[in-house]
Amino acid sequence: MKHPALCLFRSVLTAAFALGLAAQLTSCSSPQQRQHTKITVIANSGSKQSQEHHLAEALATAESCLQRGIDTPEQLARYNQAVEHAVLLWLAGSEQDLHQQRLNVDSREGKPYQVQASWPAKLRFDRLIPSWTVKRGSLRKNIHRQGAGAPFVAQWEFTPKRSENEPFMSSKGYFASVTATLDFQASESERTIARLVIHNANITPDVRLGGNKHTLNFDQSALAEHLLAYDNEFSALGALLRPHKYLDQIDLQTISPPDPDRLPVIFTHGLASEPRTWQNVYNELRSDPVLRERCQIYFFRYPSGVPVLYSAAQLRTKLAELQQTLNQKQTNRYSKQMMLVGHSMGGLITKTQVQDSGDTMWLNFIDYTQNRVRLNDQQLAALQQYLIFKPNPHISRVLFIATPHRGSELADWWITRQFRKLIKGPGIILRTPLMALDQDNTDQHAQSAIDKLFHSGIPTSMENLSPKSKFVKDTINLPLKKDLRIHSIIGNLKGLDLNDPECSDGVVPYTSAHLQQPDSELVVPYGHSAHEHPMAIEEIRRLILLHLKELK
Structure with missing residues (x-):
């Protein structure tokens, strides 16, 4: 045990040093x-x-x-x-x-x-x-x-x-x-x-x-220093653990008024993160004069503790609003050829914007087809916004960075399972549309499935990332939009052979992040924050420039 007098002496010494340093810096100011x-x-x-x-x-x-x-x-x-x-x-x-x-x-x-x-x-x-x-x-x-x-x-x-x-x-x-x-x-x-x-x-x-x-x-x-560091109202950890308290801060942000003559590129952050994670990417992309003049960067911000499908529905709504805003000024090819970039879980949110769910996600949640659950139009729409979706026709290129398409076993570790218990809010967020079901007219078996869902708990975003989750198993097989340009950037932390089962960015295995026959795939010698590696930023720049070139 440290002696109290010694602790007090060190505190006083530290304070004196800080005051002296402050005085010195003031006197030495330029x-x-x-x-x-x-x-x-x-x-x-x-x-x-x-x-x-x-x-x-x-x-x-x-x-x-x-x-x-x-x-x-x-x-x-x-x-x-x-x-x-x-x-x-x-x-x-x-x-x-x-x-x-x-x-x-x-x-x-x-x-x-x-x-x-x-x-x-x-x-x-x-x-x-x-x-x-x-x-x-x-x-x-x-x-x-x-x-x-x-x-x-x-x-x-x-x-x-x-x-x-x-x-x-x-x-x-x-x-x-x-x-x-x-x-x-x-x-x-x-x-x-x-x-x-x-x-x-x-x-x-x-x-x-x-x-x-x-x-x-x-x-x-x-x-770039001022911009993203200026957002001090959004806590990435707070939005993970108490996501229902941050629902009013879900938004699609840009630094200047939307310009219909510039290509929209939308960046989506991952779990326990925020738009600030793109700070270096934003700074270095805008060093390119062509990108500064011809593309406009947007950031999707959301509380990462909510289910992925909830965040995906919010992004879907925001992109529709953006499309409407851009076309109020004039119809242009750029607003109809948007490019999306997603990191980690943000890649899964991005992927749902270009997939056709059919009735797969509905059955994932409800267990029974829509005609077995008797709902009025308002009730049906409340559930369909999360569970039924079509590819956005105005997105033509996507880039996935360190995205766990097949999940990550890290989500099932004991310590992760304990942490998942701290996340509060998904049930509060989704209870309203689910409780909108008319119990008198709802099929008994379907109502039993809904009651079971509430009893077992609405899955959090971290549960969605488990390789065992229905969400991961279903979304990996949902069809993607035709003629979509698909790219991947994947981290390889230890520089292992890509066929090695241990090849990973430290969080997501290569086998989970890899997609069959993408238009391009870049593996960088880095961890899960692969989007910050210089090679990754240069690849993002290359792909945006390629997209602009193909739109001429």
């Missing part, structure tokens, strides 16, 4: 950090005259930089910092929610300016977050193109009113990578025109400033 803090304070709490004075100073600095040239790293850094400060002060001096596109700025000593601001018509934003202020460290790669301009993460914040017209907006809103530049020109009046342009950094590679062409600064990873 000039850029200290200057940014100063500008932020002025922008947030300074008087209008003070803000205007400092905005004039920032504009004068940026103009001076362009006149002298921004060819060296030092010159470029000084110009970019002046642009960043000017943008923050311009936002503070503009009308909230409007951002004045023309703003007269007078200085105490220097010359006056008129800021003329512009940005792409499709760009919506309430906030501009300087990229360098975004907390880093969760991504494998930092994707940043050095150049002229101040990079920002633009955010159009969520409001209930906005969400009525934007069903795929996350609870934090929409985001975009943008870069601001300043250029100047004389005018007939005494005011110098300061052209403040906020560029869509995804598609603008370069810009003309001071009459010269420059590469546009672009910080892609700031958006």
Whole structure:
């Protein structure tokens, strides 16, 4: 047993070290950090005259930089910092929610300016977050193109009113990578025109400033770091153990308004996971300019403790809503040729979108055909949404990553069975449609089967993953959509021969993840998180580009 005095001494020492380190970091903060803090304070709490004075100073600095040239790293850094400060002060001096596109700025000593601001018509934003202020460290790669301009993460914040017209907006809103530049020109009046342009950094590679062409600064990873780490309301573990408490958070999210001119690619996470699992995939895919311009990534979020068929029905509904939304604007080939990517259990949810259930799943649950269970149309529809499904005609390519098509014996381990008992909620979720059965008109044998189902318990998602489960045995044999392009990425943790029964990603055996005659199969030397391996990300990129090429 540790001595209490020793424990107290260590606690005090640790606290003292932390305080000293914090003080040291504060004193050693970079000039850029200290200057940014100063500008932020002025922008947030300074008087209008003070803000205007400092905005004039920032504009004068940026103009001076362009006149002298921004060819060296030092010159470029000084110009970019002046642009960043000017943008923050311009936002503070503009009308909230409007951002004045023309703003007269007078200085105490220097010359006056008129800021003329512009940005792409499709760009919506309430906030501009300087990229360098975004907390880093969760991504494998930092994707940043050095150049002229101040990079920002633009955010159009969520409001209930906005969400009525934007069903795929996350609870934090929409985001975009943008870069601001300043250029100047004389005018007939005494005011110098300061052209403040906020560029869509995804598609603008370069810009003309001071009459010269420059590469546009672009910080892609700031958006990826900020985006998925920003979702702190959804607990992957909580949604596994208490899924009924997260049903209102089931959604299909994207970072910008759905664009009918871009290919929808839908990513679905697996068990005890969340959209954040795709963070590196998202970051590195968007380093490709073709993908940034021509495809739009969506994330399906769901509580992973519910039965797979429940989550599959929710995704089916969300995809139908997406199809309707895209075609409200115009009919296009992309919305009718969607691509789905599923990891682990997310692959099983994905697979049900392109399968024909027939009456197999119905008999799996109810044991008796639909005509033996007398239901009205409303009751029948309540059950059919989970148990009867057809292939989505608007999906033409699927990618399964580490997907247990034949289950995983890990789901039957003793420790896993004990953990399964902690999952609460599936019965609550499915009881309503099942109890909608009219017991007076229901066949006695069918009612007995339903009572037995309740007595034994609604299966959880983890039970669905057992090789012994009816779900796994049935879905492996359900027919897939005709002319569907099918691909697999499979992990091989120990580098074993694929014919070795022990070949596995540590969770899913190769024999379970392997499909007969897929269009392609890639085996990566990695564990169950195979989607994060560089080879896997490159394969995802290759397949999306291939899909785009075939749609021409």
